[in-house]
Amino acid sequence: MTNSLPPSPCDLLVLADVIITQDDARTVISNGAVAVTGGLVDRIGPRPEMERAYAPADRLDLGGCMLMPGLVNGHTHLPMTLFRGFADDMPLMEWLEEHIWPVEFQLTEEMLGIGAALGCAELIRTGCTAFLNGYFHEQVTGDAASTAGLRAVLGEGFFSFPSPMFPTAQACWQTIRELHARYADNPLVTTAVTPHAAFTVNPEELAESFELACELDTPWQIHLAESPAETAVCVEKYGRRPLDILHERGLLTRRTVLHHGVDLDAREIAIVARTGARVVHNPVSNLKLCSGIAPVQAMLDAGVTVGLGTDGAASNNQLNMFRDLSYAALLGKLRHGNAAAMSAQSVLDMATRGSAACLGQPGLGRIEAGHPADMIALDLSGPNMQPAYNHVSLAVYSATGMEVCMTMVAGTILYLFGDFRTIDVKSLQAKALRASRWVVSQAGK
Numbered sequence: 019m020t021n022s023l024p025p026s027p028c029d030l031l032v033l034a035d036v037i038i039t040q041d042d043a044r045t046v047i048s049n050g051a052v053a054v055t056g057g058l059v060d061r062i063g064p065r066p067e068m069e070r071a072y073a074p075a076d077r078l079d080l081g082g083c084m085l086m087p088g089l090v091n092g093h094t095h096l097p098m099t100l101f102r103g104f105a106d107d108m109p110l111m112e113w114l115e116e117h118i119w120p121v122e123f124q125l126t127e128e129m130l131g132i133g134a135a136l137g138c139a140e141l142i143r144t145g146c147t148a149f150l151n152g153y154f155h156e157q158v159t160g161d162a163a164s165t166a167g168l169r170a171v172l173g174e175g176f177f178s179f180p181s182p183m184f185p186t187a188q189a190c191w192q193t194i195r196e197l198h199a200r201y202a203d204n205p206l207v208t209t210a211v212t213p214h215a216a217f218t219v220n221p222e223e224l225a226e227s228f229e230l231a232c233e234l235d236t237p238w239q240i241h242l243a244e245s246p247a248e249t250a251v252c253v254e255k256y257g258r259r260p261l262d263i264l265h266e267r268g269l270l271t272r273r274t275v276l277h278h279g280v281d282l283d284a285r286e287i288a289i290v291a292r293t294g295a296r297v298v299h300n301p302v303s304n305l306k307l308c309s310g311i312a313p314v315q316a317m318l319d320a321g322v323t324v325g326l327g328t329d330g331a332a333s334n335n336q337l338n339m340f341r342d343l344s345y346a347a348l349l350g351k352l353r354h355g356n357a358a359a360m361s362a363q364s365v366l367d368m369a370t371r372g373s374a375a376c377l378g379q380p381g382l383g384r385i386e387a388g389h390p391a392d393m394i395a396l397d398l399s400g401p402n403m404q405p406a407y408n409h410v411s412l413a414v415y416s417a418t419g420m421e422v423c424m425t426m427v428a429g430t431i432l433y434l435f436g437d438f439r440t441i442d443v444k445s446l447q448a449k450a451l452r453a454s455r456w457v458v459s460q461a462g463k
C-alpha cells in the first residue's frame with residue numbers, strides 16, 4: 019500500500035476543486051491536486067491521495083477554482099499592442115498603408131518594448147502561458163517575455179521588399195541566426211522563421227527561408243489564405259493560389275504553420291492534411307478585418323492539426339484567448355451550418371494541444387506527469403460560472419478571461435488574485451500613455 023510509504027518531497031502542491039487535464043483521455047478530475055517539481059508536473063490525482071503521497075515545500079490551495087492548462091496563443095504580433103484601437107473600422111489596405119506602416123517605420127526599441135510588455139501583461143492576466151509571435155526587433159519581445167516569465171517563439175518577419183528593419187529578405191536571415199543563438203540557452207524563448215505571406219515574399223525566397231528553418235530546426239510560419247483578396251493577388255502575380263505556391267516547392271511539412279487559412283478549399287484542405295502542415299485559426303481578427311470565416315471543422319475532419327490565435331491587438335483588439343475560444347466555436351457552427359460543429363472540447367483542444375503543436379512544443383497544452391507545469395486557474399464563484407454541469411463548456415462558452423486568478427509557467431506563479439509577480443503594471447500604465455502620445459505624434463508627420 020502506498021499509505022505505508024513516507025510522503026515524497028515536491029516543490030509545490032496545487033489543489034483545486036476541478037482539474038481539466040487535457041491529457042489523451044481528456045480526463046477531468048474533481049477535488050484534485052497537482053504536484054510540481056523542477057518546473058514539471060510530477061503527478062496529478064485526487065486530492066486526498068495526493069495529500070498523503072506528498073510532503074510539499076509549498077502549497078497553493080485554490081478552493082473554488084478550476085485548474086486547466088495554460089492557453090497557447092498560436093498567432094500574435096505582441097508589440098502591436100501599442101496600436102490597440104489606434105485605427106479601427108477600415109479596410110485592411112487603408113489600415114496598413116495610411117495608419118500602421120507610416121508609424122511602424124519610425125518605431126524605436128523603447129516603444130516596441132512598451133507594446134511587448136503590455137502584451138505580456140494581458141496574456142498573463144487572461145491565462146495565456148505561451149505564444150507564437152511575428153514582428154520586427156524580435157529580441158525586444160524575447161526579452162519582454164523572459165522578464166515576464168512567459169514562453170515565446172520569436173518570428174523576425176521579412177518581405178521581398180524593404181521593411182522597417184531589412185532592405186531585403188536575405189538581410190533578415192542573419193538576424194534570425196543571431197536571435198536563435200541569443201536564446202539558445204533560454205528555457206522559455208525559441209525562434210521560428212517567419213516570411214510574411216505568399217504575396218509579399220517571392221517563391222524563391224520562401225524556399226530559401228524554409229531551408230533556414232530546416233537548418234535551425236524551427237517552425238516555419240506564414241500568413242496564408244487570409245482572405246479571398248489575398249488569393250486574387252497571388253493568382254494575378256504568380257498564376258497560382260497561395261497554398262499551391264508553397265506546395266509546388268515542397269514547403270508544406272509538419273514544421274509549416276499557416277496563419278488564418280480562411281480561403282482554403284476542400285482540395286487544399288486535403289493537401290494540408292496529407293502534408294502534416296498546421297493551421298492557426300484567428301476568428302476575431304478574421305471578423306474585424308472582414309476576411310471571412312475559416313472552414314475549421316472541415317480541417318479537423320480531414321485530420322489537420324489546428325491551433326488558435328488572437329492575431330495582434332491592432333486587429334482583434336484583445337489578446338484574450340477566451341474570447342477567441344467562444345468565437346471559434348460559435349462561428350464554426352455558422353460556417354458549417356451545423357450546431358454540432360466545433361464542439362467546446364474541440365475548440366479547447368485547439369487553444370491548448372493544437373497551438374502547442376504549432377509552436378513545435380507538443381509537451382505544452384496539457385497537465386500531465388513529466389510535462390511543463392504551465393497552468394492557469396479560473397475562479398468559479400462568479401454568477402456566469404454557475405451552475406457547473408460541464409467545466410469544458412464553462413471554459414469555452416461562459417468564461418470571459420477575467421475569471422483567471424492564477425497563471426503559472428514552468429512552476430513559477432506569474433499572477434495570483436490580482437497580483438502580477440513579474441510585471442510592474444502601474445508603471446507600465448504610465449509608459450503606455452507616453453507611448454500612445456508618441457504614436458499619435460508620428461502619425462501626424
Ligand SMILES: [Zn+2]
Pocket residue numbers: 093094095241277329330
Ligand atoms: Zn497576423
